[in-house]
Amino acid sequence: CQPGFFKASASGEMCEPCPAHTERLGSGALLCPCTDGFYRAPNDPPTGPCSGLPSAPRDLVATTTQLSAGKLLLSWTPPEDTGGRTDITYSVECRRCEGAACQPCGEKIRYEPASAGLTDTKVSVSELDAHLNYTFTVEAHSGVTQFAAQGTPRADRPPSTSALTTSLHYTDPPKVTSMRVDERTSNSLSLSWAVSPRPRAQPRPIRYELTYRKKDDNLDVTMYTVLILEKSSVQINDLAPGTAYLFRVQALSSEGTPGGSSMEDEYETLPEAHLTQNNTAVIFGAAVGGAAMLFIVVVVLLVRKRRRNSHTRQGPEDAYFSSSEQLKPLKTYVDPHTYEDPNTAVLKFASEIHPSHITKQKVIGAGEFGEVYRGILKAPGRKEVAVAIKTLKPGYSEKQRQDFLSEASIMGQFSHQNIIRLEGVVTKFKHAMIVTEYMENGALDKYLRDHDGEMSSFQLVGMLRGIAAGMKYLSDMSYVHRDLAARNILVNNNLECKVSDFGLSRVLEDDPEGTYTTSGGKIPIRWTAPEAIAYRKFTSASDVWSFGIVMWEVMAFGERPYWDMSNHEVMKAINEAFRLPAPMDCPSAVYQLMLQCWLQDRSKRPRFPDIVSLLDKLLRSPDSLKTIADFDPRVSIRLPSTSGSDGSPFRSVSEWLESIKMSQYSENFTCAGVVTMDQVLQMKNEDIKNIGVRLPGHLKRIAYSILGLKDQTSTLSVFAV
Structure with missing residues (x-):
């Protein structure tokens, strides 16, 4: 072979020109070695071209997805130069920085789907802390990256990494750690509480939700009072003398969502009448106190004994509802149907919205009472938000209207990130509406x-x-x-x-x-x-x-x-x-x-x-x-009852594919000449792949269904049992 050409072995074949990014040796070359900065992967043919390193991933961005969960999405676009390779993968490295000091994020950080070997250009990172700087480095790899690392010093190589520094500025509401009573009278209690330390970056002032009720309130509908407070103390008046109350306090997030709650604490007001502080009263009080102490000791011993005995005869009802007082939360759901006038419940639990603040855009479904729209809510002083709007169809009765609005009376009592949020209702105008947050992906x-x-x-x-x-x-x-x-x-x-x-x-x-x-x-x-x-x-x-x-x-x-x-x-x-x-x-x-x-x-x-x-x-x-x-495919894929005189469970291939939700492959089967169920029963995994089924889940579903069909008698016997 002439210079610039090679032939791998002595033969009568023609000499080939040296491929891209290789050195041109003198005459008689068996191979063309790679030039500096270019490499061949172990699986590359020795006669093929050499590849360079990929350039850095581009347009690296971080998008916050779930603030309260400390989660963000990193995404980027592929390198401009792939080095001539298609086997590009990515790895993500995280470092946490406080001031000038940086260290690896450690095992606490969670990546979905993984932190290395990524073929997609995005990764979800969770379990991040607020108010810390995180530096994420995304590196592009290919089949020749390992050889480059062994050869050229990193400083002399073109960069294959992109870095981004970001931080989460969410503020979860602090947790209430303790509560105490500062002062008590026969009809008032003064309370204060402490909260967990706050981040160094001071957010807006904390607001608190204080909920309280009488301890011995055994009504079917528990009566409770909720106060929204701007400071960590409160004086509650107009209480009953000598009565125990249960209190719970929660810090609210900036959106008004309750955060970590305190334990439920019990405090009692003083009795209405106080004895005068003379000697007789003191002696009498001591005697009563001693008797009370003795009585309490006896009661405690009796209760313990009774509890010990009751464990052996506790029925299923007792086991599940072991202590109604203990299991019942402080803020209990109130059934709107207990109100004499259901409209009162709507006004109590839901905000009224003026219809001029609502814009309907398109119908997205139909409910029992009318159509459901996607729309926009633009309330004064608030930013525009997408909403779902449930409407009440014309010609409704008053009972239908009350039933329709009762859902809002229920929903308005809930505040949790995994419960659909009620924005408000329209009740004071002809066309009643319920407005909730909009969920883009539907049911x-x-x-x-x-x-x-x-x-x-x-x-x-x-x-x-x-x-x-x-x-x-x-x-x-x-x-x-x-x-x-x-x-x-x-x-x-x-x-x-x-x-x-x-x-x-x-x-x-x-x-x-x-x-x-x-x-x-x-x-x-x-x-x-x-x-x-x-x-x-x-x-x-x-x-x-x-x-x-x-x-x-x-x-x-x-x-x-x-x-x-x-x-x-x-x-x-x-x-x-x-x-x-x-x-x-x-x-x-x-x-x-x-x-x-x-x-x-x-x-x-x-x-x-x-x-x-x-x-x-x-x-x-x-x-x-x-x-x-x-x-067990014979149980997991339910086969229809046999139909037709031949006893075959399916009359056609398309009917069978439709039953296992794979009707998109009907044309593939027809083109491959598989047009009868007898032919289907003879198929193996390789045959299914050959007709164009590539997704592992789809391949498995079809294969398992064929397995079940082959043992139809066994399948039917399983359901007979």
């Missing part, structure tokens, strides 16, 4: 179906954690939802899930098969606990059962619970101890929690605080989600 079940297989188990469990936190808040408020289902969870742009649909007389499903009517109203059978179906016993424990079904819906990407079984089949199966099997690729720990939620004995089901705690634990240890629950 959770539809969102999951539209993004089937696109989210990791970690993301799905994160969504479940949000729903569980919302339900914990509702159960703490003594509110039972009764209709918890993925269709009643809304999703925003940040994939935050919020519990919605608090209508008391709502139509639970369009499908008449979706509900089971009893003398007390309609019940969504597939989501409802057996005791609620049989005895209308709705409690937080029945909401926990429903949450288990929601978990299944989420992990199955919006699949219908119990598939095409009828309501009577579902009830019969549940009573015979049948439980939904694990969805495909569902982590074992998540499925075990579902089974705990579906325990027949409601006293043994976990409570929402336990569920939130467990989901938090799983999210802190992502490796715990790698163990997948056992999956």
Whole structure:
């Protein structure tokens, strides 16, 4: 070969010119070595061109997504120069800086999906602290990066990194750490409290929400008083003499959301009459005090003995509601139907909005009472916000109007980031409206179906954690939802899930098969606990059962619970101890929690605080989600009843694909000549790939369905049992 050409071995083939970025040697070259700054990866052919290092990622930006969670999204665009390679990946490094001193962020910081080996140009970073400077460095890698690191000193190489320094300036409300009584009289109490230290960057002044009620208030509707305060002390007057009151104080965020609460503290006003301070009174008081002390000691001993004995005979009801005073939160939900005039409840719990401040933009759905619009709310002194507007259709009766507005009376009592927020109502004009925050991604079940297989188990469990936190808040408020289902969870742009649909007389499903009517109203059978179906016993424990079904819906990407079984089949199966099997690729720990939620004995089901705690634990240890629950395709993919004289469960390939939500591949099967179910039954994984099924989730779903079809007899016997 002439200079500038090479041939890998002595043969009769033509000499080839040296490829790009290689040195041109003298005549007779076997190879052309790479020039300085260019390399070949181990998998590159020795006769191929050499590659350079990628340049730095461009346009690195940080976007705050969830302030209260200390979370941001880093995104960038690919390098302008990839060095001639397509195997570009990215890594992210975080350093935390206080003043001039910087150190690695450590293991506390969480990256989703990972901090290295990224092929996408974005990464979510969470568990960040407020008011600290973070420097994020994003480096582009390729198959030759490792060889470059061994050769040219880093200072002499073109940079492959981009750096960005940012900080989170959110301020979570401080936690109230202690409360004390400074002064008491027979009809007043003076209280003050301490809060946790605040960040060095002083935010706006703190406001507090103080809630109190009588300790022995055993009414069905607990009466409580809420005060919004600008300082950490208060004097409360007009109290009853010699009465114990329970107090709770919470710091409010800048948006008015309650933060960490204090423990519930009890203080008592002085008795109305005081004895004069003479000797007789002192002696008499001492005698009474001694007798009282003796009495208290006896009572304590008796109570302890009784408690010890009662543990052995405590029934399911006692086990779940072990102490109503202890479990009942201070701020208890008030049923608007207890008001003689329902309009009073609306005025008490919801803000009135003038219709001129609302602009309807487009219809996004239809509710029981009328259409639902996306729109804009522009209230005086507030910035413009997107909202959802529920309307009441013309020709309504007064009862329909009251039922419509009762949802606002309920929603207005809640304030939590995982509960849909009520902006206000329009009641003083002809067309009544309920205005709530706008959730861009709509109902959770539809969102999951539209993004089937696109989210990791970690993301799905994160969504479940949000729903569980919302339900914990509702159960703490003594509110039972009764209709918890993925269709009643809304999703925003940040994939935050919020519990919605608090209508008391709502139509639970369009499908008449979706509900089971009893003398007390309609019940969504597939989501409802057996005791609620049989005895209308709705409690937080029945909401926990429903949450288990929601978990299944989420992990199955919006699949219908119990598939095409009828309501009577579902009830019969549940009573015979049948439980939904694990969805495909569902982590074992998540499925075990579902089974705990579906325990027949409601006293043994976990409570929402336990569920939130467990989901938090799983999210802190992502490796715990790698163990997948056992999956039986013959049970997990419900096959329709056999139809046709030949006993075949499907009459066509397209009908079969539609049943497993894979109808988008109908054309692929036809083009590949797979047009009968007999041909489908002969297919293997490689055959499915060859017709163009590339997504792992889709491939698995089709393959598992074929497995189930091959054992149709066994499938039907499973459901017969």
